[in-house]
Amino acid sequence: MSEVTVTEHLLMEERLSPHATGQFTTLLNDLILSAKIIARSVSKAGLLDVLGGTGEVNIQGENIQKLDEFANHVLIYRMARSGVICAMGSEENADLIHVSEDLPRGDYILIFDPLDGSSNIDVNINVGTIFSILRRKQGVKGPVMLEEVLQPGMHQVGAGYVLYGPSTMLIFTTGHGVHGFTLDPSVGEFLLSHKDMRIPEEGKIYSVNEGNWPVWDRAAQECVTYFKNSGTERQRPYSMRYVGSLVADFHRTLLYGGIFMYPPDKKNTHGKLRLMCEASPLAMVVEQAGGKAIDGRRRILELLPEKLHARVPLFIGSSRDVDAVAEIYTRHG
């Protein structure tokens, strides 16, 4: 593993940008500190009284886990004090979170899913934090309006995720490729372990909750059939892997190639995953690594969110595998 720390890496990237003020580096450094605090609690799940639900239900209608609430609190508290953010959007909060006027503020907007895959915590399976960084239009002052936040993913200035797994990893992009860092717990630093990550052009794994087959439309069923059936041109059938934590399923897809799919179904007619805090940040990461992300027909990064918690179908991964899905959806009209 290289000895380059994530801070050194950020400073090097900052030097390449002539107009950099250091605010973005500050933001990422505070995000990294939050991730370390969350990682510490996640790694002690089972020892501390952090397992199980709080008994409450979030804006998405899902049971809130204790660690979910803790991760959300850490991020909101820390990032509000970074001095460079004006507003935040969390998967756990119905409304936009405004940074108090009593605190120093900047132009950045942070959208996050504090603990993705949290229903897996009690069984000790990987979870993660997904983040998307947006910027206010230059010169706009005063309270942040929701319309300013509802930007298409292609306006993100940075995006990534922290994976709390056998080791804690930070994967992010600022639009100059994707880099991965692994937390060395003995020194408490994220060290560069995966430089300039590239997703294979084509994979051998498809990832989907196939239990939803009866509630999918014909196009989604055809996509899964395509990856299951043996083909002549490509090596098929693909293997199937599904963790049920998007960060974990995405991370495997990024490293090994293949495709992750969450199609719309009869219950989730617009898909289950959240556009702003899940699909868009991962779409930026995958595109920067040479892959693709679509909702079946349209590029995820071009979609304009209608609301903070808009949902979207997601097909993400190796470019040729995503192209195969796009071709099937086009045929279905």
Ligand code: AFP
């Ligand atoms: P939780 O955070 O409630 O566990 O939801 C996880 C998630 O949003 C995403 O991480 C998974 O890919 C997806 O849901 C799994 O959904 P299914 O359980 O419907 O397959």
